[in-house]
Structure formats: structure tokens, C-alpha cells
Amino acid sequence: MVVRALPFVGDDAVLVTAVRAGNRAAIAALYDRYEAHVMRTLVRVLGADRELADIHHDVFVRALGSIDELRDPGALRAWLTSIAIFTARTCILRRSRRFWLRLLPWYEVPEVEAPLPNSEVTEALRATYTILDGLPVDERIAFALRFVGGMELTEVAEACGVSLATIKRRLSRAEAHFTEQAREHPALSDWLEGSARWGAPKKR
Amino acid sequence: MGSSEEALIRLGRRIGAEQDEILRRRAPDPEARARLFTADAARRAHPSRQTRKRFVGAALGVAAAACLLLCFVVAQRPLTFHVGAGEGAYAGRAGAFIATPTGRMVPVVFSDGTRLRIQPDSSVRIASVDRAGGRVVLENGALEATVVHHEGTRWLVDSGPFEILVTGTRFHVAWDLAAERLTLHLVEGSVVVAGPILGEGIALRSGDTLEVNRKEGRFVIHRDNPETREAPDVPQNAAEPPSLPEDPPEKTTDAPPPPAPHVPRAAPPRKTTLPPAPPGPSWRDLAASGKYKDALEAADREGLGAIYEAGSAADLRDLGDAARLTGDTARAVEAFSALRRRFPADEQAAEAAFLLGIIAFDKQGAHAEAARWFATYLRERPRGRLAREAAGRLLEARLRSGDKPLAREAARAYLRDFPGGPHTEVARAAAEDE
Numbered sequence: 001m002v003v004r005a006l007p008f009v010g011d012d013a014v015l016v017t018a019v020r021a022g023n024r025a026a027i028a029a030l031y032d033r034y035e036a037h038v039m040r041t042l043v044r045v046l047g048a049d050r051e052l053a054d055i056h057h058d059v060f061v062r063a064l065g066s067i068d069e070l071r072d073p074g075a076l077r078a079w080l081t082s083i084a085i086f087t088a089r090t091c092i093l094r095r096s097r098r099f100w101l102r103l104l105p106w107y108e109v110p111e112v113e114a115p116l117p118n119s120e121v122t123e124a125l126r127a128t129y130t131i132l133d134g135l136p137v138d139e140r141i142a143f144a145l146r147f148v149g150g151m152e153l154t155e156v157a158e159a160c161g162v163s164l165a166t167i168k169r170r171l172s173r174a175e176a177h178f179t180e181q182a183r184e185h186p187a188l189s190d191w192l193e194g195s196a197r198w199g200a201p202k203k204r
Numbered sequence: 205m206g207s208s209e210e211a212l213i214r215l216g217r218r219i220g221a222e223q224d225e226i227l228r229r230r231a232p233d234p235e236a237r238a239r240l241f242t243a244d245a246a247r248r249a250h251p252s253r254q255t256r257k258r259f260v261g262a263a264l265g266v267a268a269a270a271c272l273l274l275c276f277v278v279a280q281r282p283l284t285f286h287v288g289a290g291e292g293a294y295a296g297r298a299g300a301f302i303a304t305p306t307g308r309m310v311p312v313v314f315s316d317g318t319r320l321r322i323q324p325d326s327s328v329r330i331a332s333v334d335r336a337g338g339r340v341v342l343e344n345g346a347l348e349a350t351v352v353h354h355e356g357t358r359w360l361v362d363s364g365p366f367e368i369l370v371t372g373t374r375f376h377v378a379w380d381l382a383a384e385r386l387t388l389h390l391v392e393g394s395v396v397v398a399g400p401i402l403g404e405g406i407a408l409r410s411g412d413t414l415e416v417n418r419k420e421g422r423f424v425i426h427r428d429n430p431e432t433r434e435a436p437d438v439p440q441n442a443a444e445p446p447s448l449p450e451d452p453p454e455k456t457t458d459a460p461p462p463p464a465p466h467v468p469r470a471a472p473p474r475k476t477t478l479p480p481a482p483p484g485p486s487w488r489d490l491a492a493s494g495k496y497k498d499a500l501e502a503a504d505r506e507g508l509g510a511i512y513e514a515g516s517a518a519d520l521r522d523l524g525d526a527a528r529l530t531g532d533t534a535r536a537v538e539a540f541s542a543l544r545r546r547f548p549a550d551e552q553a554a555e556a557a558f559l560l561g562i563i564a565f566d567k568q569g570a571h572a573e574a575a576r577w578f579a580t581y582l583r584e585r586p587r588g589r590l591a592r593e594a595a596g597r598l599l600e601a602r603l604r605s606g607d608k609p610l611a612r613e614a615a616r617a618y619l620r621d622f623p624g625g626p627h628t629e630v631a632r633a634a635a636e637d638e
Contacts, residue, residue, distance in 0.1 A: 027244060031237050036227070043223050053233060061243045120562065121593065123529075125219045147216030148223070179208050182215075186496055186529035190566065191215040192208070 016073035019064065031060060034080050041084040044149040045141055046091070047129030055091055059084045081159045085141060092137045123187040131181045131188075139174035142167055221626050283333045285314040298338075300330045304345070314338070317352035318359065323378075331362075337370075346378035351393075363388075366416065369396040373410075384418035421501060488522065496526040500535065508535065512542040517552040528559060533567045554584040558594050565601055575601035575610075596627035603634060612637065 008018065008029035015033070018026030038059050042052060049055070063083050070079050128148070132140045138160070145156045146167075157167040182188035287296045289311050296302075296312065304310045304326050312320040312330070318337075322328050326345020332338055337359040340347075351359050351370050361368040363379035366386050373393025379386050388397060392410045402423060408414055413426040487506060490499035503511060503523055511523060524539030540556035540563075547553050561577030564570040578598035582591060595618045602611035615634035618627055625631075 022248065024241065027241065028237055031240055035236070039227060039230075040224070043227060044220070048226070053236070057236065057239055057243070060240050061247070064240070064244045065247055121218055121222045124215065125222050128215070128219055147212045148220045150213075150217065150220060175208065175212060179212070186531070188215070191218075192211045 011074075012076040013073040016067060016070060016076055019067050027064065030063075030076075034077065035060075037077065038080055038084045041081055041145075041149070042088055045085060045088040045144045047125070047132070051091070055087055059087045062087060078158060082161060085145070085159050089137055089141060092140070120187065124191060127182070127185050127187040131178055131185070134181070135174055135177055139170050139177065142170040143174035143178060146171055218626065282335055283315045283318075283338060285312055285330065285333065287312050296330060298330060298332050302328045302330070304328075319350045321348040323347060342377060342379050344379060344381040346376065348374075348376045350374045353393075364418070366402070367398045369398070386416040386418070387413070389413040421505065487526075488519070491522045491526045496529045499523075499526040500530055500532060508538070512538060513546075515542075517543055517547040517550045520546070521552045521556065524556065524559065528563060531567075533563055536563055551585070551588075554581055554588060555590060557581045557584065558590050558597075561594070561597060561601070565597060565604075571601045571604040572607075575605060575607075592622045592625050595622060596625060596630075599627055599631055599634060603630075608637065 008015065008023070008025040010018070015026055015029055019030055035056070039052070039056055042049075042055055042059070046052065046055070059080070063080055066083075070076065072079075132144060135143065141160060142156055145151045145159060146153065151159070153164060153167055153171075156171075157164045160167060179192060182192055282298075285296045286293045287300065287302060287310065288294060302310060302312065302322055304322050304324050307324050309324060310322045312322065312328075314333070316337075320328070320340065323346040326347060327343040328345070328347060329341040329343060330338065331341050337351075339360040339362065340349075342361060342363040347361075349359075349361065349370070351373050353373075359370040361370060361377060363377055363386050364381065364384065366379070368375075368377065368388065370393075373395055374391040375388060375393075375395060376391070377386070377388045386397075388395075388408065390408045390410050390412050394407060394409050396407050397414060398406070402416065406414070406423075406425075408425070411427065414423060415426070416423040485502070487499045487502035490496075490502055500523075503526070508523075511519060515523065520539050520543035524536045524543065527533075527536035527539055537560065540560050543550075543556045544553045544560075557577050558581040561574045561581065564577060565574035575598055578594045578601060581588065581594045582598065585591060588594075595614070599611060599614040599618050602614050611634050615631040618625065618631040619635060622628075
């Protein structure tokens with residue numbers, strides 16, 4: 001006879017209470033409910049990243065470690081989004097410090113990743129994150145959440161834990177930097193020339 | 205909403221959809237939940253240790269932060285510099301533009317001891333300075349640089365389209381804007397020079413003289429130690445171990461700096477000329493590193509006809525992509541057509557059909573022809589990795605060419621095969637347009 005635990009049932013507030021009490025089924029349910037959302041958020045910010053699985057794991061470990069600090073259990077999703085963004089941000093900053101240190105011996109010119117033969121969208125995707133890699137981390141995050149993630153400005157501001165005005169400033173700078181570089185990039189320039197290939201944009 | 209923002213939203217939406225598709229295909233990680241349980245159990249088992257760690261960490265953090273702040277304030281101060289010599293010298297600022305008159309050399313001295321001697325009839329901009337170095341743009345003319353090495357020193361000298369990365373060294377560089385010729389003579393130390401023809405970076409050592417003729421697409425390195433350095437360094441990601449024995453520096457301090465662009469002034473080094481073709485990195489290397497324009501130029505030098513007839517399927521695909529991405533439609537079509545002719549059963553040949561469709565659609569506005577290519581791809585690879593894209597483009601191409609019955613057919617096929625795909629809305633509208 002196989003005995004299986006019953007799946008956890010309840011809304012986010014109930015779920016948070018159970019996770020705080022150490023209920024394993026609740027922890028599993030937390031993971032199942034939000035693993036895809038967290039992964040999507042990380043992918044938006046980081047792009048294709050070799051460490052995605054580890055960073056994804058870190059987000060949930062951090063969430064479990066600080067679940068007692070969540071004031072409004074009903075806002076679990078937004079809270080997890082913030083943790084994912086914070087974790088991705090830490091990762092980017094850690095790497096940029098490493099990269100800086102690694103650059104000091106000038107003769108270590110980094111390897112250039114050979115592009116795979118891919119479709120134009122994949123080329124555009126890769127080129128987008130190549131440019132985003134060069135932006136300041138906060139501008140990069142704002143840009144990725146707004147344009148790639150399709151989030152509203154208020155959602156971006158909430159996820160980043162800053163005011164709407166700050167997000168607008170960051171987006172404005174990011175947009176200018178990105179557009180300037182994208183126009184020079186063969187895989188992106190067509191996209192910025194007003195091609196309506198994919199139909200008129202929707203208001204988001 | 206501005207057009208730029210609209211374009212970014214369009215681009216972002218497509219990229220987001222592509223990411224979602226990649227995530228959808230991602231293999232589930234059956235161990236992920238188990239790892240989370242283990243990590244959570246470990247956390248719950250050692251709460252006090254964590255608290256202690258946090259307290260000790262916080263105390264150490266405060267102390268370290270105070271020290272770091274002090275060091276940071278001191279260390280982050282950017283270098284300062286003076287332009288000119290004697291009583292006429294003045295403090296320069298980042299962004300300073302210095303144009304030297306005929307017959308007069310102007311020195312620039314930085315607070316870390318680095319010195320530039322800007323030769324007569326030259327234009328130089330001190331583009332930026334920071335705590336570890338700066339960026340100097342030699343717009344035209346010549347300069348002699350003596351860069352003092354400190355930990356973390358990083359100077360960049362831009363000469364036209366070329367970039368010279370320096371830590372500690374002495375060199376003369378001349379850039380002739382009109383002739384598009386760069387001449388760099390390294391007196392001591394080592395530098396990396398990157399730019400057109402040279403690729404990602406070519407390492408030079410003391411005694412080397414590099415001459416680049418951009419117009420002719422050639423470069424030459426004159427070296428005075430042919431036994432050890434007969435061939436030029438591999439430009440692509442050239443890495444030079446710092447422990448390599450260096451040639452003795454040339455006796456240059458007693459002689460005046462050479463007038464631009466005549467370098468070097470020491471005993472003439474023995475000359476090593478590159479083989480006639482192809483100079484610099486191969487077109488494949490350049491294409492692989494995303495330098496499509498340079499790749500195409502290199503392939504042209506190598507002989508496009510020979511590549512079309514003897515290259516592999518992957519070569520033809522890469523060459524076609526390089527041409528397509530630099531806007532050279534004619535060559536892209538040639539390469540993709542050669543790929544389809546010579547390797548008709550290859551996966552790449554099917555994708556070449558798709559890309560020929562893209563070219564016909566985007567670059568030539570030939571929508572009927574584009575539709576034929578997309579249909580060809582779908583016929584050859586109905587479940588290929590570009591099938592959804594091809595089906596969507598086929599629909600668009602048929603709509604643009606005004607063929608409503610065929611467009612309806614394409615729309616229905618799209619909705620059947622790729623429900624929820626990025627062309628769903630267009631397909632719904634076309635399918636209902638009786």
C-alpha cells in the first residue's frame with residue numbers, strides 16, 4: 001500500500017501560517033505554487049543563466065528563512081517577487097565585483113561565447129541581455145521587469161521597493177542607454193526601427 | 205507613449221514570449237523540492253547559531269565598514285593632471301581637448317606619475333580619469349606615453365577605431381586619421397591592441413612595432429626577436445603570460461621622440477610580414493565572436509566563391525547569417541542558396557529556407573516569395589524548431605500579399621498547431637475574415 005500526504009489546501013494566508021509552523025506539505029505547496037513565477041522573474045532579470053537553478057533555490061531558502069517577517073500573508077506573491085529580484089540583484093553585483101577583479105590583470109581577456117545558429121528572436125534575446133549586462137544593475141532590473149516582464153510601472157516600483165518616481169527615472173535612463181546601443185546591434189536595430197511586424201503593441 | 209517605448213515594448217514582448225517558451229520546454233527538476241526541505245531543516249536545526257553569526261557579523265561589519273569607508277574615500281579620488289610645463293602649466297579636467305601647434309610638443313602629467321608627450325600637430329582628448337587610470341583619445345597625430353604601473357592600473361588609449369589597453373608601459377602611438385593608419389611602437393612593457401582587423405585583442409611586447417592600415421585591411425608586426433616570436437600573436441583573445449621573458453628595452457631615453465608617424469626610432473627591428481591572406485583572425489572566428497561585418501570582409505578576402513563551393517553547411521550558414529545581420533542581402537542570399545543547393549537534406553538547409561523567407565519579407569518586401577520560403581521550411585521541417593515562427597510568418601506573408609483564401613488556410617493551420625503562439629490574435633482575425 002502506498003501512503004501519500006494529502007495536498008495542502010488553502011489560500012496564501014493559510015499557506016503562510018502553515019509554513020511558519022514548519023508544515024512540510026505547506027512548504028511543498030509554497031514551492032509548487034510559486035516556483036514557475038519565481039523562475040520567470042529570475043529569467044526576466046538575468047536572462048539565460050547557468051546558475052538559474054541555484055539562484056532559484058536560494059530564493060526559496062531566503063523566503064523560508066524570513067517568512068516570519070512577511071507582514072501581509074495575502075501579499076505572498078509580491079513578496080516572493082521582491083525576494084527573487086533582490087537575489088538576482090545580489091548575484092549580478094557579486095559577479096560584477098568578480099569581473100572587475102578578474103579584469104585587473106589585463107592580459108586575461110575573457111572568452112567570447114560563440115553564438116549558436118539560432119532564430120532571429122533568439123539572436124535578439126541574446127543581444128538584449130548582452131546590452132543589459134552593461135547597464136547599472138538597478139536600471140537593468142527596471143528595464144527587464146517593465147519591458148520584458150511586461151509589468152506595470154507601479155508593480156515594478158513595488159517589486160524593487162522604491163518609489164514610482166525613482167522607477168521612472170531608472171527606466172528613462174535604461175531606455176536611453178539600451179536604445180542607443182541596440183541601434184548599433186545588428187540583431188536589434190530592425191526591432192527599433194518601428195517595424196510593426198508583430199502587430200501594434202498593447203497598452204500594459 | 206513614444207515610438208521608442210513602443211518599439212521596446214514590442215521587442216520585450218517577443219523576448220518574454222521566447223523566454224516563456226524556453227521555460228515551458230525546461231525539464232522539471234525532481235530534486236528541487238527535496239533540496240529545499242533539506243535546506244529548511246538545516247536552517248531550523250541551527251537557529252541560535254544563525255543569530256550569533258548575525259550578531260558577530262554585524263559587529264564586524266560595522267568595524268569593517270568604518271575602515272572601508274575611510275579607505276574608499278581616499279582610494280576613490282580620481283587622478284588629477286596638468287597640461288603643459290613650467291609656468292604655463294594648468295590643471296586639466298576630464299574631457300579636456302588638447303590640440304598641439306606645429307613644431308611644439310605638449311606634456312600632460314598625471315598625479316600617479318603617468319606622462320603623455322603629445323607630439324606637434326596632434327589632437328588629443330583626455331576623455332576620463334578615475335582612481336586607477338583613464339581614457340585618452342588620440343584623434344589625430346601622435347603621442348608618447350609613459351604609464352606608471354600601480355596595482356589595478358588601467359589606462360585605455362583610443363586611436364581612431366583602435367583601443368590600446370595598458371597597465372604599465374612606455375610606447376609611441378600615431379594615428380593618421382586621413383590615411384587610417386595606426387603605428388604603435390612599444391618601448392617597454394606590454395599592451396593589448398584591439399579594433400578592426402585585429403579582432404578582440406593582439407598582445408604586443410617590448411620592441412614590437414605594430415602597423416595597421418585600415419583601408420587595406422592589413423596589419424604588420426615588426427619584431428626584433430624573430431627566434432621566439434616569428435608569428436604574430438593570435439588576435440582572438442590573445443593572452444600573454446606576465447612571466448614571459450621580455451626583450452631588453454631599447455635605448456630611447458637619450459633621443460628625442462620620433463615625429464609622427466615615423467616609429468620606431470631605435471635600431472630598425474627585423475620585419476615579420478603576415479602571409480598575404482588572410483591577415484588577422486579568420487572570418488569564422490570573427491563571426492563566432494559576433495563581429496559580422498569584419499567576418500564578411502575577411503571572408504571576402506579569402507574568396508567568397510571558394511567558400512560557397514567548398515565550405516561546410518555550418519560555414520555557409522554562418523556566412524549567410526553574418527551577411528544577413530550586416531544588411532548585405534545579396535551575399536546572404538548567395539550563401540543560403542549555396543547551402544540549399546549543396547546540402548539539400550541538411551537541417552541547416554531547411555533553416556536557410558526560413559531565413560531566405562525572412563530576407564524576402566523584411567529586406568525585399570517580396571511577400572509572395574517569402575510565403576513560398578516559409579511554406580518550404582514547414583514542408584521540410586513541420587516540427588522543426590522554427591516551425592511556429594515560420595507558420596506565423598507564412599500567415600503574415602500571405603496577408604501582406606493579399607491572398608485571403610491562402611491566408612485563412614495559414615491562420616487555421618497556425619491556430620491548430622500553435623494555439624497561444626505570438627501570432628494567435630492575427631491568426632484569429634484572419635481565420636474569421638470570410
